[in-house]
Amino acid sequence: MGKVYVAGTCDTKGEELAYVKALVEAEGVAATLVDLSTHEAGTGADIPASQVASWHPEGPGAVFTGDRGRSVGAMALAFERFITARPDIAGVIGLGGSGGTALVAPAMRALPIGVPKLIVSTVASGNVAPYVGPSDIAMMYAVTDLAGLNRISRTILANAAHAMAGMARTAPPQATDSRPAVGLSMFGVTTACVNQVSERLGGGIDALVFHATGTGGQSMEKLADSGLLAGLIDVTTTEVCDFLMGGVFPSTPDRFGAVARTKLPYVGSCGALDMVNFGARESVPAAYAERLFYIHNPQVTLMRTTAAENDRMGRWIGERLNACDGEVRFLIPEGGVSAIDAPGAPFHDPQADAALFAALEATVKATTRRRLIRLPHHINDPEFADALVAHFRDVAPGL
Structure with a gap:
């Protein structure tokens, strides 16, 4: 079994991301917290934003621009390149609003069908086609905004963490169909x-x-x-x-x-x-x-x-x-x-x-x-x- 990558912007969602990571690990599944913040401030994540940004074809400078729109698009590309190079993915779970969802979704779409992918998002009750595309991403509506832990967000995030841990821990049945x-x-x-x-x-x-x-x-x-x-x-x-x-x-x-x-x-x-x-x-x-x-x-x-x-x-x-x-x-x-x-x-x-x-x-x-x-x-x-x-x-x- 590999590890679950927990991804999001630690500068605004650090508490929620750490909560999800801890719950995944409590289920006996290794987890790594990846920071997708669009500035270089230290956050205590396992993979800091600067390391992810270094995967951008033009380097970290293309991500940390000070222009939020440009930075989100650039970090999304960097994260896609980073995550598709990981040899140990058991699953990926992301948290966010519209910006955070836009950061993690392209990387998930780039992963093979069958790799567990889940996004807890404030936009999940609307049109999710631009985020999911032709992939098997599961979207879970956050109900409340992801602005700290409360009685609602703790429950939603716990359900998401346990679902991801279950998918990561339990391999799907091996395909035995040899037909073309x-x-x-x-x-x-x-x-x-x-x-x-x-x-x-x-x-x-x-x-x-x-x-x-x-x-x-x-x-x-x-x-x-x-x-x-x-x-x-x-x-x-x-x-x-x-x-x-x-x-x-x-x-x-x-x-x-x-x-x-x-x-x-x-x-x-x-x-x-x-x-x-x-x-x-x-x-x-x-x-x-x-x-x-x-x-x-x-x-x-x-x-x-x-x-x-x-x-x-x-x-x-x-x-x-x-x-x-x-x-x-x-x-x-x-x-x-x-x-x-x-x-x-x-x-x-x-x-x-x-x-x-x-x-x-x-x-x-x-x-x-x-x-x-x-x-x-x-x-x-x-x-x-x-x-x-x-x-x-x-x-x-x-x-």
């Missing part, structure tokens, strides 16, 4: 397709399905970058819609980046490229007021993409596929790209779909390893699932 893992992307409107693909892959493949909610695609690609996937069947590329049109489930600009970097066998498609996701109907930007909407549920409003938007998406995706030098197949379902893009369904718009398909064909540079394939099927048709699996077997013959 394949990543699949899915949305509610492409579930029928992905379920059929998973079934057709059979018991020899460990199918890992990712919900295409922005972080889902990032998680899939993070596992690809980490060497934990043997290939991808990227049925549902809908996160590109939200990235380009301002929806709530966006990809990052690096969508498809892992495919280019790893050259993993890849089969993709146009799943749910007919929709941009927003929250409740009243949350839709005023600029889109006259568009076609479908109320998926009270919290999710879907907006139909136009021919012009589809042309833009097709070119964007095509350019990124052109950067992929591994075995790539991208399948076009001419019968519709989602459950609600079919004859008689709310988003059926063959003209808009045609613009998407034409833009892909105009952009993708076909080679012997990179192919664009049109099929006369709807994305949820059994024949389309058959084709996805057949092409995956072709690009990944050993799986």
Whole structure:
């Protein structure tokens, strides 16, 4: 067993950090207190701020600038480099408000999936996506501000310390599944397709399905970058819609980046490229007021993409596929790209779909390893699932 790293700004959270460290150690787990204060004052931490700051590419001077905003960003980078170099991590626990959370979260995101990560934060009851990203960080709401120990903070911090000690002390079951893992992307409107693909892959493949909610695609690609996937069947590329049109489930600009970097066998498609996701109907930007909407549920409003938007998406995706030098197949379902893009369904718009398909064909540079394939099927048709699996077997013959 390694040690738990307890991280935060000792100049403002020293009492709370020491309390957590003591509770972790009381559970029989070694702990090290790391100071992330953005000045060089001595704090009594096991790892002083100056030592962490020395890990910044430009040295401590880039951290201790006197400008809080710049210093927080620089210390976050230094801590990321420091923590990812540790050979003895059993877990990392951080404490803080918005600044402290911003200091520790990037380092945690850089650690492998499975390493215990927990942040006690005053911002944990809000939108934590910018902090958690595609990682397995656990966020615990602090309830009161982290401004000294009191009857509430002692309880919250004790629960966090005991949870971290338990995770660090008890190794998860060793994975015994030797099957190759394949990543699949899915949305509610492409579930029928992905379920059929998973079934057709059979018991020899460990199918890992990712919900295409922005972080889902990032998680899939993070596992690809980490060497934990043997290939991808990227049925549902809908996160590109939200990235380009301002929806709530966006990809990052690096969508498809892992495919280019790893050259993993890849089969993709146009799943749910007919929709941009927003929250409740009243949350839709005023600029889109006259568009076609479908109320998926009270919290999710879907907006139909136009021919012009589809042309833009097709070119964007095509350019990124052109950067992929591994075995790539991208399948076009001419019968519709989602459950609600079919004859008689709310988003059926063959003209808009045609613009998407034409833009892909105009952009993708076909080679012997990179192919664009049109099929006369709807994305949820059994024949389309058959084709996805057949092409995956072709690009990944050993799986």
